[in-house]
Amino acid sequence: MLLDGDEWRAMFRDFRREAWRLETLPQYLVPQEAEEFEEFLAGKRRNPYTHSDEYTEDLKRLRSEGKRKGRVHIVTRPLSEYLRFEFSQYYEPNVRAGDEIRILDVTGRENPIPNVQDFWMFDRLTVVLMNYEPDGTQINRELYEGDPAPFIEYQRTAVAESVPYLEYVKGLDA
Template identity: 70%
Template sequence: MFLAGDEWAAKFQSFKREAWRLETLPQYLMPQEADEIQAFRSGVRIDPHTVSNEYTDRLRGQVADGRVQGRVHVVSRPLSEYLLFEFSQYYAPHALAGEQIRILDVTDRPNPLEGVQDFWMFDRAEVVLMNYEPDGRQVNREVFEGDPAPFIEYQRIAIAESVPFEEYVKGLDL
């Protein structure tokens, strides 16, 4: 089963304890980000402390309800332009709003999650595979019909091998 629109949005309203994501690509080509990326290229930066939008409001509400949203992004240096954009324009305000973001840098070591694709996992019970073209263009979101145990292990590895976003970006010029 594929998810889009309201069905996809409902996943973030209905989880009970945790929504968690693994990201593995150096860029994601999302049409709705085109203007923001162009502004970033032109030097426009945001103050992450002042960002308030539907996403950050939802994150704050989840935290208030005792629900956790987190992610680990697997990266290697040099960081792509997209990652610098994502760190500055999205991760910084999202972390301030309560998302638990971590970075797994595999520049100088083997990737412990080599070959694992992007996914979201809800309450460690439901997995949604995020299917992308190699260039980062999203194909679809597909509900995984099998045992979530391997994904729970991927999450454990990702968290154990990564560092908090705030620690990773210290010293970066975002």
């Protein structure tokens, strides 16, 4: 079953403990980000420490309710322009608002979860496969109707093999 609109929003509204995502692509072509990405490429950047929007406010609300939201993004260096944009303009304020973002850098090493596609997992019970074109254009979101156990293992491995975002970016400056 494909998820869109209200059915997709309900996944984030109705989870009880944790919403977690695996990101595997070096670029996501998100129409809502296109103008901001172009500005970033032109050298215009917002201050991530003062950024607040609906997403960061929702993260704060979720944390106050005892819920968790997190992700692991698999990357290789050099980071794509899009990842540099996403890191500085979104990850930074999202982490400060409570998003548990981790980075799994597979530069010069084997990916411990090869060939796993992007997905969201809700309460370790419901998995939604995120289907993308190779360039990062989203095709659709598909409710996975099988056993979530492999995805729980992918999450366990990704978290164990990754580092917190703020730790990772400190290493980039060194």
